[in-house]
Amino acid sequence: MSEASDDTLRRAFAQAPLVAADETFVASVAVQVGVHRKRRRALHVARTLALVVAGLGLAAWLAPLAPPVQRLPGAGMALLDVPDRVAIAAQGSAGILQADPWLLLSIAVVVVPLAGVAWLLRRS
């Protein structure tokens, strides 16, 4: 294929006028963008709600499994030997969490969904 004949085709394309600008088309795209934005927000809200419901459901499902004595940090502490209690008291809240993993789990079950909600809300 010669370059001259390529030029002929390029010129033929270049001479063809553009489609006339159409404000109706612009408005139509703007409307579609609005619809997609609303759909995206609705999806985020639905995801957030699903996450919260799943978190609460998991917490409700796990709660009966926790041994009753250990569910209260104080009661759990009472089962420990004195040196352990002192060490845990010294460590403060971190020690309490170590002594009662169920409390840690409960907090995680609440904190993780809340963090998810916050993240989703920031994204939307």
Add this chain to the structure above:
Amino acid sequence: MNRAQARTALSSAAEAVVVQLAAGGDDEAFTELVRRRQAWLRALLRRLGRDAALADDIAQQAFIAAWQKLPQLQSPAAFAGWLRSLAVNLWLQHLRKRRELLLADMPEGSVAAPMAVVTDPSVSLDLDRVLVLLKPAERLCVVLCHAEGMSHAEIATSTGWPLGTVKSHVTRGSTRLRELLGEEHR
């Protein structure tokens, strides 16, 4: 700054700036991009197909896809090429759905009348009349090569076809187009 002033400021701003604003979630900036690029994109898609309404529909889908993916665009200066790639991909998806890419030749009866895009120049009218006689894949490659000035490698990247396939589509399509234009002028 009121809405009218904002629109005026946007209309005189460089495209890269408008793209950055739109990527940041500015709806006015995105509308300005649509306003600037709509005629070009719709003309490109009308050349690829035989249906002006379908071309406008795909152009609209391309702009919506651009709005959704704009934050992922690395270089604002590459907006036009990126938008064209989105439109070409949507066009190819449409062809695949209708299995038009598999057609060896266009049936005689399927050749539609030229679209009412062109006002009067005879060359343009001839071009649009004969473009619809090319196979869809050849038409796509010829339009991207000669109308858009894309290299064979760029077309291969944009369409996902092998370079050799693109080259043969361009060569065959260009030869056929010249023949058809010659017949029209005879």
